[in-house]
Amino acid sequence: MSDIRIKICGLGSETDIEAVSRAGAAYAGFVFFPKSPRNLTIPRARELALLTPPGVAKVALVVNANDALLDEITGAVPLDMLQLHGSESPERVQEIRARYGLPVMKAVGVGSAEDLPALERYGRVADQLLVDAKPPKGADLPGGNGLAFDWRLITGRRWPVPWMLAGGLTPDNVALAVQMTGARQVDVSSGVESAPGVKDAGKIAAFAEALRAR
Numbered sequence: 001m002s003d004i005r006i007k008i009c010g011l012g013s014e015t016d017i018e019a020v021s022r023a024g025a026a027y028a029g030f031v032f033f034p035k036s037p038r039n040l041t042i043p044r045a046r047e048l049a050l051l052t053p054p055g056v057a058k059v060a061l062v063v064n065a066n067d068a069l070l071d072e073i074t075g076a077v078p079l080d081m082l083q084l085h086g087s088e089s090p091e092r093v094q095e096i097r098a099r100y101g102l103p104v105m106k107a108v109g110v111g112s113a114e115d116l117p118a119l120e121r122y123g124r125v126a127d128q129l130l131v132d133a134k135p136p137k138g139a140d141l142p143g144g145n146g147l148a149f150d151w152r153l154i155t156g157r158r159w160p161v162p163w164m165l166a167g168g169l170t171p172d173n174v175a176l177a178v179q180m181t182g183a184r185q186v187d188v189s190s191g192v193e194s195a196p197g198v199k200d201a202g203k204i205a206a207f208a209e210a211l212r213a214r
Contacts (some may be wrong), residue, residue, distance in 0.1 A: 003210040004178055007164060008195035008204060009189040010038030012197060016153035021200035028052050029059045029083065032073055037197030038189065046077045059083050059105070065097060067099065074100050081105055083130065090125045095163070103127035109134030110149045116157070123159035130187060133167030138152045148173070148189040148192070151180040171206035187209070 007028030008020045018103035020028050030039040030045045040048070049058045057080040060073055064092040073079070082100065083108040084093060097104045102112035108118050110133035123129055133149040148168030149155035178186065190196070192203040 002208060004211045005164075005185040006181070006208060006211065007059065007185065007187040008048060008192065008199070009059070009187055009201065010036070010040060010193075010197065011048060012040060012044075013199070014048070014051060015027045015201060016199045017048055017053075019204040020056065021053050021201065022201075023204050024203075025056060025208070026185075027057045027059050027081075027186070029061055030077070031061045032065070032069070033061065033063045033085075035166075038201060042073055042076050045073070049077050049079065059079055061085050070096065070100065070165055074102070081127075083107060084126075085130075085132075090121055093122065097125075097127070105130050105200065106123055107132050107166070110153060110167075116153065119157075119159050119163075121160050123163075127160060128161055129163040129167050131163055131183075132187075132203075154181050169207075170211045171203060174207060175210050178211065178214065 007027035007029055008035045010031050011017060011028055026127035030040055033039055036062055052058050059081045060079050060204035063085040079102060082096060083105045084139040093104055093106055104126050106122040107130040108122055109115060109132050115134060121130055121138050131154060133147045146168055164187050165177060165181055167186035169177055169186055169188045174186055188207055191209050194200040
């Protein structure tokens with residue numbers, strides 16, 4: 001078992017859940033964003049969440065979701081955390097935490113040093129931070145683009161709450177990413193897929209093994 005906590009995001013099948021469980025992942029991520037190839041219907045997400053083993057935190061990824069959608073998701077799917085992956089303001093993060101009583105992880109895209117102050121702001125209102133690669137201009141997806149950022153930007157940095165490294169992580173580079181950033185938690189989606197939205201059990205196992213073997 002690795003001492004680094006792993007989140008596998010964008011799960012879509014029973015075999016994905018099994019692979020996440022075998023890999024010893026700490027978090028299972030379900031995407032609710034129609035533009036994503038990993039998007040789930042709420043009934044399907046409920047089925048998969050109910051299959052997720054105890055001890056694996058179930059995380060709903062949403063993008064600028066309104067209360068009506070969040071009401072529907074949280075009312076049907078047994079969740080442990082909400083992941084806000086859009087342009088939600090610090091005030092909106094606070095509103096969602098208060099309304100749903102669930103821990104909130106806020107994703108912040110990093111492309112340059114100019115993006116780092118936002119991590120401080122959101123670190124004062126969220127329960128966790130997801131430090132992700134900033135999507136390219138015009139991208140349809142706020143995450144899951146398979147892009148990494150310059151990890152040297154956050155070397156040695158810490159924030160008021162636990163944080164998770166994301167963006168372009170793969171079985172081949174995750175050990176180096178952890179070494180360079182000091183991350184204790186990592187998030188992967190496209191880096192363990194055989195095609196967009198199709199998880200590869202072998203790659204999930206290799207990702208976990210790369211962290212154990214580092």
